[in-house]
Amino acid sequence: MNTILAIETSTLACSVALQSNNQLWEEYKDAPRQHTQLLPQMIASLMHQAQLSWSQLEAIAFGQGPGSFTGLRIAAAMAQGMSWAHDIPVLKVSSFAALAHRAMRHALAHDDLVDKKEMIVGVARDAHMNHLYWGTYRCSPTRLPVPLQSDRLLPAEEKISPMPHHCIAVGDAWAMRDKFPSLKSISPVACYAHLLPSARDIIALADDLLARNETTTPQHALPVYLHTATAWQKRS
Amino acid sequence: MLSSIVSRITITSMLVLGIETSCDETGIALYDQQDGLVAHCLHSQALMHEEYGGVVPELAARDHIRIALPLVEQALNTAQRTKSSLNGVAYTAGPGLVGALMVGACLGKAIAMALGIPAISVHHLEAHLMAPLLDNPNITPPFIALLVSGGHTQLIAVHAWGRYEILGDTRDDAAGEVFDKVAQMLDIGYPGGPAIARYAAQSTKSTLTLPEPMTQVAGLDFSFSGLKTQAMYLIEQHRKSNGTLPSQSIIDIATAFEIAITNTLTIKCRRALSATQYRTLLVSGGVGANLRLRTQLNQLIGTVNGGKIYYPRIEFCTDNGAMVAYTGYRRLSAGQCDDIPVVISPRWPLTDLPPL
Numbered sequence: 001m002n003t004i005l006a007i008e009t010s011t012l013a014c015s016v017a018l019q020s021n022n023q024l025w026e027e028y029k030d031a032p033r034q035h036t037q038l039l040p041q042m043i044a045s046l047m048h049q050a051q052l053s054w055s056q057l058e059a060i061a062f063g064q065g066p067g068s069f070t071g072l073r074i075a076a077a078m079a080q081g082m083s084w085a086h087d088i089p090v091l092k093v094s095s096f097a098a099l100a101h102r103a104m105r106h107a108l109a110h111d112d113l114v115d116k117k118e119m120i121v122g123v124a125r126d127a128h129m130n131h132l133y134w135g136t137y138r139c140s141p142t143r144l145p146v147p148l149q150s151d152r153l154l155p156a157e158e159k160i161s162p163m164p165h166h167c168i169a170v171g172d173a174w175a176m177r178d179k180f181p182s183l184k185s186i187s188p189v190a191c192y193a194h195l196l197p198s199a200r201d202i203i204a205l206a207d208d209l210l211a212r213n214e215t216t217t218p219q220h221a222l223p224v225y226l227h228t229a230t231a232w233q234k235r236s
Numbered sequence: 237m238l239s240s241i242v243s244r245i246t247i248t249s250m251l252v253l254g255i256e257t258s259c260d261e262t263g264i265a266l267y268d269q270q271d272g273l274v275a276h277c278l279h280s281q282a283l284m285h286e287e288y289g290g291v292v293p294e295l296a297a298r299d300h301i302r303i304a305l306p307l308v309e310q311a312l313n314t315a316q317r318t319k320s321s322l323n324g325v326a327y328t329a330g331p332g333l334v335g336a337l338m339v340g341a342c343l344g345k346a347i348a349m350a351l352g353i354p355a356i357s358v359h360h361l362e363a364h365l366m367a368p369l370l371d372n373p374n375i376t377p378p379f380i381a382l383l384v385s386g387g388h389t390q391l392i393a394v395h396a397w398g399r400y401e402i403l404g405d406t407r408d409d410a411a412g413e414v415f416d417k418v419a420q421m422l423d424i425g426y427p428g429g430p431a432i433a434r435y436a437a438q439s440t441k442s443t444l445t446l447p448e449p450m451t452q453v454a455g456l457d458f459s460f461s462g463l464k465t466q467a468m469y470l471i472e473q474h475r476k477s478n479g480t481l482p483s484q485s486i487i488d489i490a491t492a493f494e495i496a497i498t499n500t501l502t503i504k505c506r507r508a509l510s511a512t513q514y515r516t517l518l519v520s521g522g523v524g525a526n527l528r529l530r531t532q533l534n535q536l537i538g539t540v541n542g543g544k545i546y547y548p549r550i551e552f553c554t555d556n557g558a559m560v561a562y563t564g565y566r567r568l569s570a571g572q573c574d575d576i577p578v579v580i581s582p583r584w585p586l587t588d589l590p591p592l
Contacts, residue, residue, distance in 0.1 A: 036338060037577040040345055044576060054350050069294060070335050073301050074342050080305050081346025085319060219305050229295055234287050 002058045002210050005043070005082070006202035009035045009075045010067025010095035011125075017199035018046040019207070020056075025049050026200045035074050043078070054086045059215060061206035063095035063197060065224040066125070066133040066151055072223035080218045089215035091206040094224075096123045098201035100137035100145040103170035103192050105201070108141060111190050115166050116141060120148070122163050124173035124183060130156045132173055132180050133226065136163070144208055153226040156180050163188070170195050250323045252568060253308065253347070254561025257300040257340030258332025258360045259387065260284075260291045263557030264307040266315050267565045273370055275315035276558040277307040278551075286426045297335035304343055311557075322353055324573070326564020329357035330581035337580040345578045354573035356564045360555075361586050364520040365394065366566065367548035367559040375518065375546050380508045382533075384501060385521030385554070386412030386427075389458045391508045394518070397566070398592035403508050404456025411497055412523045414460040418467045418493050422486050433526055435490035442491035444470065448500045456504050456511075460497070467493050498529040506536055509543075516544045525553040567592060 003020040014035045015028040027042040047054070062079040065072045072095075083090045100121040107114040123135040132154045137145035154160065156179060163186045175193035177183045209215070249269050256263035265276035281299050285291045312319060327344030330337060341357070348355035365381050380403075381392040389411045391404035409417075412429060419428030424435060446466050449459050467489065474485040505517060517537055523529065524547055537543040552558055567573075570592050 036342060037579060039342075040349055040576045040578055044349065069297070070338060073297055073335070073339055076301055077304075077339050077342035078346040080301075081343045081348075082350040084305060084308070085347050085350035219309070222302060225298070229298070232288060232292050232295060 002207055003052070003056055004059045004061055004091070004203055004206050004210065005046070005057055006061040006199040006206055007039065007075045007078055008063035008095065008098060008197050008199040008202045009039070009071040010063045010065055011071065011196045013196040013198060014038050014042070015199040016042040016046055017203045018050050018052070019203045020050045020052055023050070024200065024203065026198070028198050030196070035071060039074065039078055054082070057086070057088050059089050059091050059206065059210050061091035061093055061202050062221065063098055063202050064092040065095050066127065066153070066226045067095050069223070069225060072225065076221050076223050080221045083221065084218035090218055090221040091209045091214070092216055092221065093202045093205045093209065094135070094147070094151055095197045096133070096135035096151045097137060097145045097147065097205050098197035099123050099170055099195065100135070100139060101201040101204055102195050102197055103168050104139050104145065106192055106195060107168055107190060113189050114168060120164050120167040121145065122167050122169050122186060122188065123171050124169065124180065125171040126173050126176060126179070127153055127227070129227070129231065131227070132156055134160060144205055151224075151226065158182060165189070168192070250565060250568065251317060251321055252324045252326055252561050252565040253311075253322050253344070254358070254557045254559075254564055255304065255325070255327040255340040255344045256363070256555055256557045256560045257304060257336050258328045258330070259336060259555060260296050261555040262300050262303045262307060263555055263560065264304065264311045265557035265561040266311050266317065267558070267561035269565065269569070273558050273562070274317065275311040276556060277310050277314070278556055279303045279307060282427060291333070293333045293335050296333060297339055300336055300339040304340060319351065322351060324348070324353050324564060324568045325355045326358050326560050326568070327355070328360045328363065328560050329579065330584035331360055332582060334580065334582045337582065341578050341580050354568060356567050356573050357579065358560045358563045358567070359584055359586060359589055361388065361390070362589060363559040363563040365392070365518065366563045367520050367552045367556075368518055368546040370552060370558055370562055371549055372546055378512070378514050379516035379518050380505065380512060380514050381518045381520065382501065382505055382524070383521045384411050384519070384523040386410055386416060388521060389460070391456050391504060392586065393508070393512055393514070396591065398589050400586045400589065402587065403511070404458060404504060406458040406460060408459050408461040409464060411458070411460055411501065412521070414464045414497070415523065417464055421468055421471050422481070422489065424486060424490070427522070429522055429526060432490045432494055433528070435487050436494040436528065438487050439491045442488050442495060444488050444492040446470070446492045446496040448496050448503065451500055451503045456508055458500065458504065463493070463496055494526070494528055498526065498532050501529060502532045502536055505533060509540060515540050515542050516546070518546045520548055520553065522554040524548070525550050
């Protein structure tokens with residue numbers, strides 16, 4: 001187990017987790033618009049609890065998105081600054097992979113309906129501007145979420161490829177199926193529209209990335225917005 | 237835990253990293269207590285935003301997060317310093333675009349936390365007020381400051397550093413904004429200030445005149461939207477009677493417009509000096525780079541007994557990291573620093589600052 005600090009602020013949840021010496025510490029709070037105020041204190045508090053100095057960190061991980069643009073930049077900027085200060089590698093983790101992982105944890109802990117050997121998770125979140133963020137993952141109790149296709153941005157009306165009947169649904173868009181009619185064609189065995197990704201899930205995925213040496217530099221610790229700049233109207 | 241580290245720092249020499257990301261300029265600089273400004277780097281997004289007809293806040297923030305950290309590296313390389321030699325981090329915390337401010341504030345805070353050094357929030361307008369001090373550290377209050385840029389047009393009584401009184405403000409557009417819009421109507425490029433000045437320089441006096449708004453009424457407030465409309469009528473008139481806009485018309489209108497704005501600003505500065513009996517004028521912000529304005533204000537100060545006038549060097553008139561690093565240095569030297577949370581203030585009144 002590597003010593004990793006993780007930040008996840010792609011949604012209204014603000015969370016930080018720290019893994020060290022087979023222990024995991026986490027701070028998690030649903031706190032819209034308070035991320036910048038809470039994060040530094042949360043990070044300082046975890047570093048203190050774990051009795052760690054910055055140079056002992058082997059990597060800093062953050063949820064790269066998709067999600068709230070501002071939230072993604074808060075996590076990226078914090079990760080950039082801390083990793084740069086001590087030349088620590090950065091791990092970029094999909095916030096959707098983290099949410100799939102959270103769904104799996106939730107299913108294992110609470111839901112008997114789900115086939116626990118292998119799960120297909122459909123992650124759907126409201127991307128605003130009449131769009132949907134969509135991701136599909138395969139995971140099992142012994143295997144971290146693997147994307148079946150890359151996380152993507154879809155127009156609200158666009159059809160999505162069929163999902164198996166035993167799939168798990170996670171993400172707020174599942175509670176807005178009138179807005180996203182394509183989700184109506186899928187009947188998941190379990191639906192966790194209320195769950196949000198947390199830094200604890202980022203840690204699980206980051207640990208694997210670090211083992212495979214898939215690190216990046218602080219300068220490249222950038223969000224993945226999916227919405228490209230073409231969404232803004234240029235002057236004619 | 238962190239605050240105790242902060243309080244143990246003794247100030248023998250201080251190197252401050254300054255981060256400016258409040259609008260469409262990414263500015264990074266290093267100010268050293270002994271050697272002064274040792275590096276400053278600037279990335280302007282102006283051309284990108286021009287395609288959209290104005291600053292797009294989301295795109296500004298996206299650019300800041302890509303550019304800021306590489307510029308920090310560049311600044312340290314230029315100054316031949318290491319990150320471990322930093323003693324403090326200053327970042328603009330407002331006023332400005334919320335998403336843009338957050339990038340610089342979070343990056344600065346994270347660097348400060350991880351290095352165990354203090355962080356300080358800088359007020360963007362106080363930084364503009366301090367920009368001339370980068371070259372003239374002995375400027376001392378009290379004085380009148382004319383802060384005139386694309387975002388602000390204010391007359392401020394600086395009674396002491398940190399003790400500010402807003403004497404006059406614009407009721408609508410900022411002066412720099414009107415330069416941009418008139419330049420756009422004349423189709424002579426962006427940013428508008430230098431473009432208009434370039435044309436106006438080709439003529440010493442215009443055959444046309446434009447109104448000098450709010451100079452006939454008492455008070456120190458400004459209003460420039462009427463002037464903008466008058467300029468627009470004039471441009472349309474010339475375009476209609478000629479079928480196209482002849483270059484002589486562009487020169488005449490640019491000259492008349494520049495004269496109207498600089499006369500207005502000069503008249504209000506004279507009133508502010510006379511109302512307060514202060515003898516020093518400090519000019520900052522992008523429009524402060526305008527040569528006609530500088531000439532007129534120099535003449536005005538020439539009429540004041542014992543009068544003095546200060547400007548930042550031209551490159552520090554517009555947004556930059558140097559003024560932020562310096563302002564942060566001043567406040568850190570006074571023993572001030574931020575608590576742990578990052579608090580940005582998109583609407584931060586200058587009068588809310590603590591004394592310095």
